[in-house]
Amino acid sequence: MSKPTLADLKAFKAVAEHQSFRRAADLMGVSRSSLSHTLRTLERRLGTRLLHRTTRSVSLTESGERLLLRLGPLLGELDTLLEEASSLEGKITGRLRINASEAAIRLLLERVVPRFLTLYQDVELDLVAEGRLVDIVEEGFDAGIRLREAVPKDMIAVPVGGELRFLAVASPGYLQGKPIPKTPDQLALHQCIRQRLPSGKRYRWEFQQHGQEVVVDVPGAMTLDSSQLMVEAAVAGLGIAYVPEPYAHVALRDETLVTVLEDWCPYIAGLYLYYPNNRHVPPSLRAFIDLLRE
Structure with a gap:
């Protein structure tokens, strides 16, 4: 019976570490069916079962655990040797x-x-x-x-x-005829463009001045999950947005947005x-x- 190939062993390691054929296949750039076939072939060549498979999960057998324990360091060392050989040639x-x-x-x-x-x-x-x-x-x-x-x-x-900061920005048209907020609590008098975090929670705006930290759950009729879209909404006059400065740079330069509460927006790491x-x-x-x- 033929010996396992290096590709077979790397395929096993990927599935074993991620305990998922789907995730391992995505990372390797192959189909799940192809990866499953590779693992079954490897098991036949070794004469032992390496994985417990169900419709919802993948786990290691005792043989699979022993193989992964020894295989991981060996493949890591092999990758290192190959990379070092390439880098010696300047490639x-x-x-x-x-x-x-x-x-x-x-x-x-x-x-x-x-x-x-x-x-x-x-x-x-x-x-x-x-x-x-x-x-x-x-x-x-x-x-x-x-x-x-x-x-x-x-x-x-x-x-x-380098460092960056979040800025509260609004269009001149939106601010016309409205009181300019001087402190974060005065945002309660405005429409704010709120932000939904990837976790699903709504972001509470964080300000700081002279060591005083203020966190505000701002009011607003609209919530977005993209800083770029928040800038565009602010340019359209829909309210005050609070975004990383690089997103607002062009609009500030073109004066389609202006800053408010700038002295409450310190630089951070x-x-x-x-x-x-x-x-x-x-x-x-x-x-x-x-x-x-x-």
Whole structure:
């Protein structure tokens, strides 16, 4: 009977770690039926059952647990050797997967991605824009990019783009004839464009001045789940929006929006790229981080 191939073993590792044929197939770029066939072939070649399968779940048998325990470090070491062999020739290859917010990916596309793709033409860059915060290890990403406050404590974090701030903005037309808010509590006199977080909760606006922190559940007839759409709604005169400054930059420059409560909007730690501190860092990620630092 033929021996298992490296592809067979990597397929088993993906299914075993994610305990899902669907998720493993998506990450590997193959169909679920193809992946299932690969695993059944591997079990026949080894003469043992590796997985318990039901219509709703996948779990490891005792044989599967033993195989995964030994296989993980071996495949990790093999990947490291292959990457080091490539980098010795000055060639960085492979796929770099990064999960980030839409705003972060916009920033990367403006400042980092063009040069990265020019320098490392053999790297496939896979950028996934996602509102919700995901477990980058469980979801198969090499790194994530989020606001510093959202980065898990056990990750190595690298700053991206410096500090930023949230700004309360409105159109001159909306503000005409209305009292300009001087303190956050005066937002109660206005229509505010509220924001729905990826978790489903509504965001409560956070302000700070001279060490005093104020959190306001603002009033408003409309809620959106996109900072870009909130800016567009504010430009249309539908109320006051509270968004990261980069989203409002163009409208502020063109004076279709103006700021209110600006002295209540301090700078905060901005976006950070983060990755696990207990895993080998692939050369493609090292190269990407070097460009960020530049």
